[in-house]
Every structure is written in C-alpha cells, then in structure tokens.
Amino acid sequence: MDTVSAQPGNPYAAAAVPATRFDIYxxxxxxxxxxxxxxxxxxxxxxxxxxxxxxxxxxxxxxxxxxxxxxxxxxxxxxxxxxxxxxxxxxxxxxxxxxxxxxxxxxxxxxxxxxxxxxxxxxxxxxxxxxxxxxxxxxxxxxxxxxxxxxxxxxxxxxxxxxxxxxxxxxxxxxIPPQEMALVLRWMAMALSVPELAILFAELRAKAPPQAVEALLGVVREPVPAPRWARLAMAIGRQP
Ligand SMILES: [Fe+2]
Structure with a gap:
C-alpha cells in the first residue's frame, strides 16, 4: 500500500492496488x-x-x-x-x-x-x-x-x-437479520463479478443449511439476466 496515496485527503489514490489481504469492505x-x-x-x-x-x-x-x-x-x-x-x-x-x-x-x-x-x-x-x-x-x-x-x-x-x-x-x-441479508444479496447479485459471487456462495454453503442457501440463490436469480445466471450456476456447480 502506498502510504502517501492512502491518506484520507487523497480519495483517488490506491484504487488500482489489488488487496492481497482480506478486504472487509x-x-x-x-x-x-x-x-x-x-x-x-x-x-x-x-x-x-x-x-x-x-x-x-x-x-x-x-x-x-x-x-x-x-x-x-x-x-x-x-x-x-x-x-x-x-x-x-x-x-x-x-x-x-x-x-x-x-x-x-x-x-x-x-x-x-x-x-x-x-x-x-x-x-x-x-x-x-x-x-x-x-x-x-x-x-x-x-x-x-x-x-x-x-x-x-x-x-x-x-x-x-x-x-x-x-x-x-x-x-x-x-x-444482520435474514431480511437485510436477502436485500443486500439482491444488490450484490448485480454488483459483484461472477467469480466473487461464487466465493460468496462457497462461504454461505460452508455455514448455512442447504435450504437457506437455496432461498438465497432464489433471491440472487430474480434480478440477474439469464446469461449471467448461467455463468454463476456453472461457477457454483449447479444446473442453470
Ligand atoms: Fe462508512
């Protein structure tokens, strides 16, 4: 991380530096x-x-x-x-x-x-x-x-x-209550890349029961165009 460009007064800096650490944001x-x-x-x-x-x-x-x-x-x-x-x-x-x-x-x-x-x-x-x-x-x-x-x-x-x-x-x-989680996931479905969504669902599958993951996949599927859904389904090992 460039310590000068990461100062709060310089909001344009460091955007291109890929995070090699866990990025909570x-x-x-x-x-x-x-x-x-x-x-x-x-x-x-x-x-x-x-x-x-x-x-x-x-x-x-x-x-x-x-x-x-x-x-x-x-x-x-x-x-x-x-x-x-x-x-x-x-x-x-x-x-x-x-x-x-x-x-x-x-x-x-x-x-x-x-x-x-x-x-x-x-x-x-x-x-x-x-x-x-x-x-x-x-x-x-x-x-x-x-x-x-x-x-x-x-x-x-x-x-x-x-x-x-x-x-x-x-x-x-x-x-975070389930309703808020579902709302945020709906916007993540459009905002994240397919590989990022695949990471997210791998984490969810590791923690949540299968029915809960299926319900969240339903939330994601609704706003996502068919070609994007097909790529996501392939990335998470599921039938489109
Ligand atoms: Fe903030």
Missing amino acids: VFIHKALREFMHHTVAAVGAMDVADAGERAEVCDQVELLLATLRGHVQHENDFIHTAIEARRPGGAADTTEDHVGHLEAIANLEDEAHALRSAAPGQRAALALRLYRHLAVFVGENLLHMQVEETHNNAALWALYRDDELLELHERLMAT
Whole structure:
C-alpha cells in the first residue's frame, strides 16, 4: 500500500492496488454503490404524476436510506471500534463522516416523505430537490467509501491478522437479520463479478443449511439476466 496515496485527503489514490489481504469492505460497498446509483437514476426517471411509480420510488429511497443507516452502525460498532482499540484516533475521520451521513439520511427521509404526500402542483419541484440532494449524498458516500477502502483498510491490515479480521467480519455478519441479508444479496447479485459471487456462495454453503442457501440463490436469480445466471450456476456447480 502506498502510504502517501492512502491518506484520507487523497480519495483517488490506491484504487488500482489489488488487496492481497482480506478486504472487509469490498463486497458490501460494491452492493451499496449499485443500490445508490440505481436509486438516484430511479428518482431522476420518475413520472411524478404516476402515483404507483412515485410510491415505488419513495419506497426504494426509504429502503436505501434505512440500509445506509444500518451500514453506518455496523461500521461504527465493529470496524471503527476495532481500529480505535489498537490505534486511538485511527478511525476519527470516517467516524466524523458518519455523523454527517446520519444527518443527511434524516433530511433525505423528510424529503422523500414530503414528496410521497405532496399536492400535485408541488411534486415536480420536490422530486427534483430529492434527486439533486440524493445525488450529492451519493457523491459524498463514494469518496467516503474510497477513504475506508484505502486508509481504514491500511489501518486494519497493519493492526490485525487476516484470521482476526475474518473473525471480526463473522461477528458483524451474525448481527444482520435474514431480511437485510436477502436485500443486500439482491444488490450484490448485480454488483459483484461472477467469480466473487461464487466465493460468496462457497462461504454461505460452508455455514448455512442447504435450504437457506437455496432461498438465497432464489433471491440472487430474480434480478440477474439469464446469461449471467448461467455463468454463476456453472461457477457454483449447479444446473442453470
Ligand atoms: Fe462508512
């Protein structure tokens, strides 16, 4: 890791350096990027006069915001706590970012709620406000995640062995309810490469009962185009 380019002030650096260590962020962050991009696009493409589409998009915005609030909590409780335990102040920058993210999430929830119940003459302006504010929030999150994947990963790798990081990840995953797991997996199905999904399912098969793995495969299959599903099925040794 280039220690200069991994500084939090340089979010563009180190993206091309492949991780040879366990990367606690990469799968979930790919899923969240996909969920955020899709949601911004959905708000932009919404016909505000269509009540069904407006309700559906507001539901998606609220689900995204709830997911991101949970994600901040998971990172605070497990990852930042681990960094701070061995390097006091080591997670200060991203901890401060998280305070701002929680405020932004609450404001965006208010905006989505206002759009949902707006009078016809106000809907277009409220939708455009939400679109722009959500896009700014996503932009800030993209830069923040880059700092986590460079600066925070560098700290984790300096402070912990991989078996300790895997154990930390296991403890974090054990707190995630099945419904949230299924939601995240749905976005991972689109956001991860087929080899990455194969790794994920190999891990799931090693831990979860076959019926639970089948149910999760069903979650993955639904949003995935047929050719991608065929490649994934082959990679995990299953009939397409
Ligand atoms: Fe974060």
